[in-house]
Amino acid sequence: MRSDELVDCHVLVIGSGGAGVRAAIEADQYGDTVLVSKTIVGKGGCTPMAEGGYNAVLKELDSCEGHYEDTLRGGAYLNDPGLVRVLVDESPERMADLIRWGAVFDVDDLACVAQRPFGGQRFPRTCYAGDRTGHEMMTTLTERMADTGVETYQEVSIVSLLQHEGRASGAMGLDRDGEVILFRSDSTVIATGGGTRVYDISTNSSSGTGDGYALGYRAGAEVIDMEQIQFHPTGAVYPYDARGRLVTEAVRGEGGLLKNKLGERFMTCYDPERMELSTRDVVSRSIATEILEGRGTEHGGVYLDVTHLPASQVESRLPVMLEQFLKFGVDIRTEPMEVAPTAHHIMGGLRIRPDGSTTMKGLFACGEVSGGVHGANRLGGNALAETQVFGKRAGEAAGKAAVHSRDHDPAQVEAERKHLDEYFTGTSEPAGVWNKLKLSMWEGAGIFRTLPALEQTRSVILHLQSLQLRAVTAENLVECCTVRNMLTTASLIVESALLRPESRGAHVRKDISQAWTPETSPFGHTYLSTSCRGIEKVSR
Amino acid sequence: MKELTLRISRFDPKKDTAPHFENYTVNVHDGARVLHALHAVHDDCDPTLTYRYCCGTGQCGSCAVRVNGQPVLACMEEALEGITVEPLEIPVIKDLAVDLLPYINELPIICPVSTEAATMPAKDIVETMKPLRSCIGCMACVSVCPALSVSDFKGPTSMRQEMRLSLDPRDKKDRTAEAVNGGLFRCTSCQACWKVCPKEIQIPGKAIEKLREVAHFKGHTLPRHAEVAALIRETGRSVTWTEPSLLELTAEVMEPYGPVKKTVGFFVGCMYNLRLPKTALDAVEVLRRNGFRVVIPRDQICCGSPLIRTGQTEYVDTLKARNIAAFTALGIDTVVTMCAGCGSTLKHDYETPFKVIDFSELLAETGFGSPAHLGLNVTYHDPCHLARGQGVTEQPRTILRSLADITEMPSICCGSGGGVRSGFPDEAAALGQRRGDEIKKTGAEMVVTCCPFCEFHIAGHTDKPVRHLATLLLKGYREQEKSGT
Known part of the structure; x- marks a missing residue:
């Protein structure tokens, strides 16, 4: 047996986005904390790419009750109400933390944090820093973390969770060279973000590969509502390689209009009351329908138009959008954007309690990798708030957890190592497998779903999982592990979609008609673990 | 899809002693960025290629590389045929991935x-x-x-x-x-x-x-910078008198040879007025030969650049007001600069009621009389405050190509600006030496530039003569005359 680098700590945090860093900052108050990041800290995950904003009740005219109701209604009442209560109650205080730590949010003339309207909310409660809100938060959080004792391992990828005596006891990682590092901890926080890169068209960064769902599931933790995939209504449509790039909801929050190729504001047909600021599931389906029915633009999207707004407003409130479109030859001050839905966020994830604990002892989760907060559709601005509220809670609970004997099971490590070694004799290129996966997911598990299409995608995933991935060198092992995680995450999405016999929020089954509304649905969460699966029944 | 060939710097410190280039031909979609070409190389040609990326949308800063020498974000820069992709000039971990963490x-x-x-x-x-x-x-x-x-x-x-x-x-x-x-x-x-x-x-x-x-x-000003500021307050000039100045050598109005094409004001700047007045005379002579009536107000003083660059700004408004008054009093609508630093300062730090234009910009814009080709092989040094400060890079080269053959060198600072030559002579010398090395590599017989600070500083670090563009152009005119007679 080769000797591995061993790192012992009280709390191990996996992931370096908004939730992971927030968890590490908190956990550090209780004991030695190690944060492991697949990327350079501050650059990975979706937080630095999050543009629009952070929902918090800050004004007297607004109320936490209002935020609570909007979130539940937007989530098609599939949310875990207890988690939503925590989210809305604590979001303002976590915003205050960011301000104490130096965040530079936009302010009004009285130096109060400025807020703008976002979809599905009855009050303008989305705080922002231009259209680089997440980047601002990430900068603040990494600065703050640098001032703590948190030790970071950067560009190290976790490939499996370690278990000892029935509890999570750390994780096994690979560094840039493919060398193994064993992290042993009393408690482990998964904050690995989302995974919509399993879809052909996605807003996610390179790290949105669903690692955390796969790691948690394989270790025995339960995931819920994995079928609930948010397709953000507005992603770029061309050039080819830029497809899916997020066009922030702030564009509509600032007054952007959606029009089809005939120049019609088609939202009048789908949600005449809320129009462009309807919830994301509704807007995405509306856009997809316009395109399917032949009213799409040349590049297969619809128009998103801000040319009626003053150029100065576009420049100061949407500078990143302006810059990105200019790079591709479109001046959004004078020309409409072309947009179409893009896979954005996984509402489902590891089942958590309000303190971030999962169904597995010693394992905590926070941020996008967890499930239950957003139900069947997430409101824009609630994800950044979630990272802070539940990042803090998970970090705190993990930090307060008891100290255990830090040990690992050599047999497990040896089995994992053997699994890695098999990649050297594999025959399938990871890139090719991923490519087939994401096309099949877009085709069969996209905005509109049917039983045959889901089953077809399931069979593609099963086939791809049977292939032996190939690593040319030790440095390429991580690519194999990542594609393996994507296959697991995709299968969780498809299996969950097959478990939910209704249309609910973002999950639309075209082949099922139902007599109930989201509020009166007889179904609760779908759940999956290595030992059980099903859908909860709700007595109304 | 389209086919694209690119050249990538490869370096594995575990195996290689130095980086080397490899050529790759890949298929990419129309509009693909450099990052997508790198993905194609990794997926289709060589999975051992190491490069860093994350958001793919210009928001995380993971993927900066040099494309044809220029730092860019790989995810935002369009992939064009024949590009060369290299790592940033930061210690390399492997191939295109550099060690960002220390910074x-x-x-x-x-x-x-x-x-x-x-x-x-x-x-x-x-x-x-x-x-x-x-x-x-x-x-x-x-x-x-x-x-x-x-x-x-x-x-x-x-x-x-x-x-x-x-x-x-x-x-x-x-x-x-x-x-x-x-x-x-x-x-x-x-x-x-x-x-x-x-x-x-x-x-x-x-x-x-x-x-x-x-x-x-807060009292952190370097003593040498404070001396310069004191001199400006005392004399209106940032350098001392050592020889007759341009203002002493010229009349306020210098008429052109032949009909007046246009009247321009001439902002001479401290260095050309007091240390290199002959070069300034050359520029005035070139302008006169090209039909310009050159008005050189007697009341002009230091532009204030040495004060602004070093943070000693309390006297700058006075300088600005006096210079603007000196030209407006004579009804000037266009002011020509020949010092890159003065030009950039007048353009960016002033709000002038007149147009400010560099000597080379003016000639390229209005056209200039053909000089004799001098048969020289020269290299051109881009002054920072002309190239990056004013965006003027092509105009001097246009003029220069009519006079000489140009061998290019990388456009980098010579080390004389920002008060560094006076404040930190060691640093200025180290950068000057690098410039000297680059000049040597070109094999040129002469260095041409458009800034007195560069001219002075580079001259100390090369054995080749360093000349202002105006001097060479005047020489071209004189040669032309000789061959004509």
Whole structure:
């Protein structure tokens, strides 16, 4: 047996986005904390790419009750109400933390944090820093973390969770060279973000590969509502390689209009009351329908138009959008954007309690990798708030957890190592497998779903999982592990979609008609673990 | 899909002693960025290629590389046929991945005043901080910074962060002192950092000069810089008299040979007035030969650049008012500069009621009489304040090509600017030496430039003659005359 680098700590945090860093900052108050990041800290995950904003009740005219109701209604009442209560109650205080730590949010003339309207909310409660809100938060959080004792391992990828005596006891990682590092901890926080890169068209960064769902599931933790995939209504449509790039909801929050190729504001047909600021599931389906029915633009999207707004407003409130479109030859001050839905966020994830604990002892989760907060559709601005509220809670609970004997099971490590070694004799290129996966997911598990299409995608995933991935060198092992995680995450999405016999929020089954509304649905969460699966029944 | 060939720098420190280039031909979609070409190389040609990326949308700063020598974000730069992709000029981990962490970890962090209060600063402060806040840590600025490469200067983005923190009432540290210790006065104000910044953060103007201003008022000014400021206050000039000045050698109005094509004002600047008046005379002569009536107001004084660059700004408004009055009193609508520093200052730091134009810009715009080709092989040194400060790079070359053959060298700072030559002669010399080495590599017989500071400084680091473009052009005219007679 080769000797591995061993790192012992009280709390191990996996992931370096908004939730992971927030968890590490908190956990550090209780004991030695190690944060492991697949990327350079501050650059990975979706937080630095999050543009629009952070929902918090800050004004007297607004109320936490209002935020609570909007979130539940937007989530098609599939949310875990207890988690939503925590989210809305604590979001303002976590915003205050960011301000104490130096965040530079936009302010009004009285130096109060400025807020703008976002979809599905009855009050303008989305705080922002231009259209680089997440980047601002990430900068603040990494600065703050640098001032703590948190030790970071950067560009190290976790490939499996370690278990000892029935509890999570750390994780096994690979560094840039493919060398193994064993992290042993009393408690482990998964904050690995989302995974919509399993879809052909996605807003996610390179790290949105669903690692955390796969790691948690394989270790025995339960995931819920994995079928609930948010397709953000507005992603770029061309050039080819830029497809899916997020066009922030702030564009509509600032007054952007959606029009089809005939120049019609088609939202009048789908949600005449809320129009462009309807919830994301509704807007995405509306856009997809316009395109399917032949009213799409040349590049297969619809128009998103801000040319009626003053150029100065576009420049100061949407500078990143302006810059990105200019790079591709479109001046959004004078020309409409072309947009179409893009896979954005996984509402489902590891089942958590309000303190971030999962169904597995010693394992905590926070941020996008967890499930239950957003139900069947997430409101824009609630994800950044979630990272802070539940990042803090998970970090705190993990930090307060008891100290255990830090040990690992050599047999497990040896089995994992053997699994890695098999990649050297594999025959399938990871890139090719991923490519087939994401096309099949877009085709069969996209905005509109049917039983045959889901089953077809399931069979593609099963086939791809049977292939032996190939690593040319030790440095390429991580690519194999990542594609393996994507296959697991995709299968969780498809299996969950097959478990939910209704249309609910973002999950639309075209082949099922139902007599109930989201509020009166007889179904609760779908759940999956290595030992059980099903859908909860709700007595109304 | 289209086929694309690109050249990539490969380097594995475990196996290689030095980087080498490999050529790859890949298929990419129309409109593909450099990053997508790298993906194609990795997926279809060589899975061992190492490069870093993350967001793919220009927001995380992971993927900065040099394309044809220029730092860019691979995810935003279009992939074009025949490009060369290299790592940033930062220690390489492998292939295109460089070690960003030492620079990221060195960035100053906020030191909050209170853990109790959670109040945002006022709107005007927020609006001033915001542009300094959009840094994505790609370290393109670090890659191109000349000062950082030869001194212990903490670098452009570190200074950006010091400025951002100094503006924030929530921060309790003395950022000015920290910036001074971090090499605030080591920046040559070459402008390279913000020209490569994907977020176009104007670090020299919006951070370094502003911090220097605060540092000045807190008593951190370098003695040599204070001497220059005293001289300007006393004499209106940043250098001392050693020989008859241009103003003494010329009349206020110099008529052209032949009909008047246009009347222009001539801003001579301290160096050309007092140290290199013969070069200035050459420029005046060239203008007269091209039909310009050259008006040289007697009341013009130092433009203030040495004060602005070093943060000693209290006297600058007086200089501005006097210079503007000197030209407007004579009804001038166009002012020609021949010093890159003066030109950039008049264009950016002044609000002039007249147009300011560089000597080479004017001639390229209006056309110029053909000189004789001198049969020389020369190299052209881009003055920072002309190339990056004013965006003037092609015009001098257009003129120069009519006179000589040009062998190009990389456009980098010679080390004379920003008060560094007087403040830190060692740093200036190290950069000057690099320039000398580049000049040697070109094999040129002569160096041509358009800035007196560059001219003076480079001359100390090369055995080749260094001339202003005007001098060479006048020589071309004289040769033309000779061959004509």
